[in-house]
Amino acid sequence: MELKIEHVTKSYGSKQVLNQVTLHLKPGILGLLGPNGAGKSTLMRMLSTLEKPTSGVITWNSVDIAQHPDELRAELGYLPQDFGVYPNMTPVEFLEYMAAMKGLTLKSARKRIDELLEILNLSNDRKKLLGGFSGGMKQRVGIAQALLNDPSLLIVDEPTVGLDPEERIRFRNLLSTMSSNRIVILSTHIVTDIESIAPDIAILFRGRLVNFTTPEGLIQRADNKVWLSIFPSSELQEMQEKYIISSSIHRSDGVHARIVSDFRPSQNAVLLPSTLEDAYLYAVSPLGGAS
Numbered sequence: 001m002e003l004k005i006e007h008v009t010k011s012y013g014s015k016q017v018l019n020q021v022t023l024h025l026k027p028g029i030l031g032l033l034g035p036n037g038a039g040k041s042t043l044m045r046m047l048s049t050l051e052k053p054t055s056g057v058i059t060w061n062s063v064d065i066a067q068h069p070d071e072l073r074a075e076l077g078y079l080p081q082d083f084g085v086y087p088n089m090t091p092v093e094f095l096e097y098m099a100a101m102k103g104l105t106l107k108s109a110r111k112r113i114d115e116l117l118e119i120l121n122l123s124n125d126r127k128k129l130l131g132g133f134s135g136g137m138k139q140r141v142g143i144a145q146a147l148l149n150d151p152s153l154l155i156v157d158e159p160t161v162g163l164d165p166e167e168r169i170r171f172r173n174l175l176s177t178m179s180s181n182r183i184v185i186l187s188t189h190i191v192t193d194i195e196s197i198a199p200d201i202a203i204l205f206r207g208r209l210v211n212f213t214t215p216e217g218l219i220q221r222a223d224n225k226v227w228l229s230i231f232p233s234s235e236l237q238e239m240q241e242k243y244i245i246s247s248s249i250h251r252s253d254g255v256h257a258r259i260v261s262d263f264r265p266s267q268n269a270v271l272l273p274s275t276l277e278d279a280y281l282y283a284v285s286p287l288g289g290a291s
Ligand SMILES: Nc1ncnc2c1ncn2[C@@H]1O[C@H](COP(=O)(O)OP(=O)(O)OP(=O)(O)O)[C@@H](O)[C@H]1O
Pocket: 012, 015, 017, 034, 035, 036, 037, 038, 039, 040, 041, 042, 043, 189
């Protein structure tokens, strides 16, 4: 099982959205990180065979997916960013409908739907209408539809947007258990979504792949670059203009800020261990080589 993205570029008119992206993936979870507008959804849509690259090639087990999309479609599960459900259907009706669209027989679909509702902890809600489901429950239905054909490639685009913290953790754990025998691509701009579950991280910035590494590898690159600096709140704006501030707290003695910088940002600044969040901010800044 192998997905290869080779020198992929995508333009809409004169606007280049992806620029020479190359990535080779094997089973496991890839966390695809990048700020809004970096090109993540565009890449996901191309991997899902909904769009074709302007140049470059994407192959699934050595077959060009732009030339032969059906080979991948049979093994693909996709949860798009703007996934919607029909509010007047029950999850079973909705999943039967999606299964028919994917060409599954009703008999095999029913068996699979029962299994998925069980795995996704929705069995007790199988007769309720989707319109009354919480965001997290709807996302679980979204994942169920993506898993109907037991896909070898599972693509989930910004799946935790709108979920509460508990639902977010449950969703992450679920993806983690699904990743042993398939390639899972999880696209997000939320670093904590992938911190604990993705052994590989790719960072897109302005259409370019600026990093393809492990969480540990990324954190290492920000070693000795994260500082705790304390300064009066009147200086906050000036510091924000000068430095990457990954977080700040107002205290009685001033602002306590985590600053990502190659150099000591103030005389009283002390070094802190870097986190993935700090390292990500560093990677998508000119300091980390992005521009
Ligand atoms: N069909 C299209 N026509 C023109 N421009 C597009 C089209 N689709 C995407 N874009 C542009 O491409 C850029 C990348 O968009 P994309 O949705 O891929 O980014 P993203 O990283 O997924 O960000 P977000 O998290 O905001 O969805 C944006 O500037 C967007 O406006």
